[in-house]
Amino acid sequence: MASIHDVAKEAGVSIATVSKVINHYPDVSDKTRKKVKLAIQLLKYQPNVVARGLVKGRSWTVGVLINVPFTNPYVAELLEGIKIALEHSGYDLMRLSTRLDDPSYSFIDHCQSRNLDGVVVFGVEYNHPSLEELLRSEIPAMFVDTALIGKRAGYITTDNEKAVEIAVQHLYDLGHRRIAYISGILGHEISDSRFSGYKKQLELLNIPYEPTYFRLCDYSFEGGSLSMESLLSLQIPPTGVVCTSDMAAFGAIHEIEKQGIAVPQDISVIGFDNTYYAQVFKPALTTINQNTHNIGIRAIENLIKMIEKTNTQPPVLTEPSSLVIRQSTARVKEM
Template identity: 40%
Template sequence: MTATIRDIAKAAGVSVATVSKVLNDYSTVSRATREKVLALVAEMQFRPNEAARSLVGRRSMTIGILLTSGLSNPFFVHLLGGIDEALKERGYDLIYLAQLSAHPEYNFVQHCRSRNVEGVLAFGFQLGELDADKLVASGIPTLFIDLNLTGKRAGYISSDNKEAVEGTVRYLHGLGHRRIANIAGLPGSYVGERRLAGFHEAMDAAGLTVHPENIVVGDFTQETGYRGMRQLLALPQRPTAVVCGSDKSAIGALQAAREAGVAVPDELSIVGFDDIDEARVVHPSLTTVRQDMPALGRRAIELLDRLIVEPEAPPPAVILPTQLIVRETTGPAPREH
C-alpha cells in the first residue's frame, strides 16, 4: 500500500502542514524536523503525486490573528509566546487582521478571504464586537480563545475560569472569611461572566450571602481594581477578602489598600487571576490563580491546525485546568472586635 502524506506526518509526529513545508522546501521548518521527515519519506518510499503537490504548493500556510484588545495586557503577551512557538513548529506564518468595522461596507469574512488565510485565531474581544456567527458559518477554520463558540470548522479553548474562582472562594472560606467581595471582570466577556458565576455559586454553596455592594464591576485593569477597592473600603462593613478578576486588578486593589492604611493580609486578603510576572514581585507577593498562558497558546494552534488539515474533524471545545498559587496576600480572617 502506497504511503500517504498523512502516514509520513503520523510517523514523524508532526502535522500534515509541516510535511508539506518540507516537501516544498520552505525555510521555516527546523533542520531536525526536515531531516526526520525526509528520512521517513525515503524509508516509506513516499512518492508525492505531482498534481497534489501543486495544490499543496498553493497553500498560503498563513494564519490570521484577530485581536480587538491591545497587546499591552500581560496575558496576551504570554499567550502570543506560546502561539509563536507552535506556529514555528508547524511552518505557519502569522498576519494581524486589522478590523475596519467603522467602514460601512466592511465585511470581516471577505477580509479574511482576501488575505488568503487558512485559518483564524480570534481572542481578546466580546461577542458583540465581531459578527462571529458569520465567521463560524463561513467555513473558514476558526479557533476562539476565551469565547465558547463552535461550528462545523470552528471551536474554542479556554481555562476553567468558573472552577478556578469557585476554588478560590472555598480556600478563603476555609481561612475563616465570611465577608468576601468580588472586583469582577469585564461584563459581557466570556471569562468575566464565567468567573462571576463561579463566585456566586461558591458563595451559595458555602452558605454565604452575596451583598450587592460587595460586587464591583471592573474590566481587568489596574485602574478599576484600584477604584473598586476604594469603593469596598468605604463600606460601613468592609469585606475581609476580595477576589479580583485579574492580577492587574488585584495589584490596583493592593495599592488602594496600602494607601488606606489597611494591612494585607492581616486585615484584608486579596486574590488575583492569571499569575503574571508582576504577581511574584509586588509586595506582598500576590496569591493568584495560575493559568498556563503559553500552553493555552500552543494548544490553540494545535487545534486550529487540525481544523485546517482535517475538514471533518469534530469542533474542539477544550477547557484547561488552573492552579491556585498561595503567596503573601492571603491569610486567616481577622478576628472581630
C-alpha cells in the same frame, strides 16, 4: 532566486518531474531523483510558497486577530504559546488588521484574499458582526476566551468558574466569611463564568451571596482601586477580596493601604492572571495562574487539526488553572 524552470533545465528534466521530486512522489526513478536533487542543491532552489499556495488554494498561513494591545501580558503569553506550537508545523503566522470597526473593512474578505488556512481570534466582542460572518464561513477558527461555535469554529478558555471557586475556597480556609468579588464587566463568557464560580462556591460553603460585596470594574488598576474604595466605605467591609485581574488587585491593594489598612493582616486580596509582576509587587500577590501558554498551544494544535482534517468537529476546550499562594492572603484577623 532560482525557479523550478532553472532546476529543470539544470537537471535536464521537465518541471513536472522536478515538482514530483519536491513533493516526494514515488513514481520517479532513483536516477532522475538524484539528478534533480543535485540541481536543487546546486541552485539553492527553494520552492515558492506563494505560487504553490495559489494552485493548492492554500497559504500555509494562519491568521491571528487580536483586538487588544500587544502590551497586555495575557496576549504576550498567548502569542508565545502560539509561536511555539507553530514553530515546526510548516505554518506561518500573520497578524490581521484590527480595523474591525471600519465599515469598509471586512475581516472575512481579508482572510480570503490572503487565502488564510485558519484563524485564531482573541479579544473581540461576542456579537461583533464580523464574527457572525466568520462563524458561518468555511474558514477554520479557534476563539480564545470567547464561547462561540460556528460551522468550523471552536473555542478554548480557562476553566474560569473553577478558578474562582478555588480562590473563594482558599479565603474560606483562612477563616474568611465576608468575601467580596471585583468582577469584569458581565456579558462576556469569562466574566460570567467567573462570577458564577464565585456564587457557586459561596453557596457550597453556605455563605449567602451578598450583592453589596460584588463590584464591577474594567480590569484596570484604577478600576480595582475605585471598586475597593467603595467596598471599604461599607458598614461592614469584607475581609477577603477576589479580583478579576492582577491589575485590579494591585489597584485594590493600593487603595486599602492608602486608607492605612494592611494587606494581608487586615484584608486578604487575590488576583487573577499571575502576571510576572505579581511576584515583584509588595506584597507578592496571591493570584490565579492561567495556563495561557498552553491555551495558545492547544488553540493552534486544534486549529491545524481542523484545517487538515476537514471532517473534524469544532472543539470546545477548557484549560485548568491553579492558585499561586503568596503574601497577599492570610488568616482572617477577627474570628
